[in-house]
Amino acid sequence: MVERSGRKSVSRHRFKEYYDVAEHFYSAAGDSMELEYFTAAGVLIVHSAIAYTDALCIKLSGVKSIGENHEDAVALVESAVGDTGEKSKALNQLRRIIEEKTKVSYLGDLYTSSQTKEMWKRLERFRKWALEILLR
Numbered sequence: 427m428v429e430r431s432g433r434k435s436v437s438r439h440r441f442k443e444y445y446d447v448a449e450h451f452y453s454a455a456g457d458s459m460e461l462e463y464f465t466a467a468g469v470l471i472v473h474s475a476i477a478y479t480d481a482l483c484i485k486l487s488g489v490k491s492i493g494e495n496h497e498d499a500v501a502l503v504e505s506a507v508g509d510t511g512e513k514s515k516a517l518n519q520l521r522r523i524i525e526e527k528t529k530v531s532y533l534g535d536l537y538t539s540s541q542t543k544e545m546w547k548r549l550e551r552f553r554k555w556a557l558e559i560l561l562r
Contacts, residue, residue, distance in 0.1 A: 432498045433489045441485035445560050448477035452553065455546070464542040468530035471545045475523045478556040479503050485560060496524045507559065516555035519548040 451474035458467035479499045480490045486506040491499035504517055526545055530537055 432491055432493045432495070433502065434492045435488060436484045436490050438485060438488045441481045441560070444477050444481035444484055444490075448474050448481055448553075448556075451477055452549070455549070459542060459546065462539070464537040464539055465530060465535075467542045468526065468537045468545055471542070471549045472523055472527045472530060475520055475549055475552055478553060478560075479520060481560055482506065482556055496527065497521070500524065510555075512555050516552050519552040519555075523548050523552065 451470045455467045455470035455474055458464075458470060476496060476499065479502075482503050483490050483499070483506050487502070489502070491502045500517060500520055503520075504513070507513055523545060529535070530545075
């Protein structure tokens, strides 16, 4: 597999594996919200969004972003997806989810219901757009 500055080549047929992982995180986030484990749900929401992003990049370009800077993944999916009416809005939702990653994962604060519901709403919007591409 060829690697170059924050990217890794992945066979395009493997996008389905990343999609499946994203769906597992998505389901687990929903379950965690129902159980009122809001911080856990927030972490799962972030990882679900990242896995959907990886699936999109792999399906469309045969590469995925590697490394700690998830903004690189946003830029990669932005370049991989052709212009669609919803692209800008969807990527904005993704950016907002990724902005929460450090807060929800590392600061040691418990997330509230309202914080997590806002993240969930953003994931739902991003996921809807991603599925339109992944399932065609």
